[in-house]
Amino acid sequence: MEVNAHLIWQLLANVDRVAEEAGQRILIAANQAIQTRGYFRIVLAGGRTPEQTYSLLTKADTNWSKWHVYYGDERCLPEADEERNSNMAARAWLNAVAIPSPQIHPIPAQLGAIAAARRYTEIIKPILPFDLVLLGMGEDGHTASLFPNQVHSPHELVHPIFNAPKPPTERVSLSILALSQTRELIFLITGRNKREAVAAWQRGDNLPVAQIRALHKATVLIDSMAIP
Incomplete structure (x- = not known):
């Protein structure tokens, strides 16, 4: 897999700085999109560092009425499940702001x-491309719920x-194709346990995280603990 020539790596001191930088970049992208197109379409990631970013966004000054929020993946759990x-x-951010x-x-x-993937395809297909996709990375190089050695239809x-290597095994995930249809892409990578996957990514291994592209701009915000 060819290394993304447009991928910029930004080293930050710690997880707090990664969360802060991500929040600032999200707001810049939102304000530019709203000024240019009249709306902002963002795809959210799960995980602790994104959660920290979301908490910071509760204090943001922006036109929330123009924001449209989507998700990169989800666990097949009951609707009210905290996981x-x-x-x-919603707990960290969305319940506290005025997005309709x-x-x-x-x-x-x-x-x-199966039903959820079909329904979500109907939701996202007419609105692509996204303005910003936010992604994390697991210790094995997975992103969203795209895990190594899975085989999916490229279309x-x-x-x-159905076979996620961590529970729950049944999930729904945007594809490489969908996640790459974004004007801007931000990866949040933090923690010592990510070092091995980061090293594999940087040497060009065919990890799921390495296959996502952006139409214009892609950045990895990484803390010092995750650097190999």
């Missing part, structure tokens, strides 16, 4: 992976996942 990415984002509820689009993973925008 769902949509509920984490019809403009927040959780993945209906409670329907099961799908949303995949049903």
Whole structure:
């Protein structure tokens, strides 16, 4: 896999600085999109560092009425389950700001992976490209719920996942194709346990995280603990 020539790596001191920088970049992208197109479409990631970023955004000065929120992946759990990415984002951020509820689009993973993937494809297909996709990375180089050694149709925008190597095994994930249809892409990478995957990514291994592209701009915000 060719290393993304447009990928910029930005080293930051710690997880707090990664969260702060991500928040600032999200707001810059939002304000530019709203000024240019009249709306801002963002895809959210799960995980602790994104959660920290979301908490910071509760204090942001922006036109929330123009924001449209989507999700990169979701666990197939009951709708109210605290482990769902949509509920984490709601607790940390979305419940505290004035984004109109019809403009927040959780993945209906409670329907099961196949039905939810089909429904979410119908939601995202007409609105692509996104303005900004936010992604993390696991210790094995997975991103969203795209894990190493999985095989998916390259033409799908949303995949049903049945064999995730960490629980729950049934999930729904935007595909490489969908995640790459974004004007801007930001990866948040923090922690010593990510070093091995970062080294593999930088040497060009065919990890899921390495296959995501952006239409214009892609940045890795990484803390000092995650540098190999």
